[in-house]
Amino acid sequence: MPVATADLYDELEEGIQSLSLQLRSFGRRSAFDGPIRTVRCFEDNALVKSVLATPGAGAVLVVDGAGSLATALMGDLIAASAVANGWAGVVINGAIRDRVAIDALDLGVKALGTNPRKSAKLGAGEVAVTLVIAGVVFRPGAHLYSDEDGILVER
Known part of the structure; x- marks a missing residue:
């Protein structure tokens, strides 16, 4: 079970970033963590x-859709593929x-x-680029932690 x-x-505190962006939680996993892919x-x-659709091996995919709510970037078929391929979350x-x-x-989704x-x-x-979302840097390979309180990312 991931740490709170x-x-x-x-x-x-000094080695971790906290995402202030208020994301909604979906999927059966309310808490998840893993190395970042982007x-x-x-x-x-x-x-x-x-x-x-590739092996996730417990990774978390971080998608920067520029905050657009005009179209969906993931639906049930893509999410089911993530589960089948061993992703921890998106x-x-x-x-x-x-x-x-x-x-x-059985997937964590924010x-x-x-x-x-x-x-x-x-x-x-x-793909595989460094993202900056709400001032937080998401580097491929860094570790992400997520639970009901929010998202933390290694510096």
């Missing part, structure tokens, strides 16, 4: 789908869809909200 983020912050995309989820600076189905999956509108499938964006 509040306790971890108290222990590692995707930057805008209203196009083709890269999200392709990355989550953090999306954007929207998801198929919330009820995702809530039934996102800004929901929108039933599907996204483009052109493959626009970048």
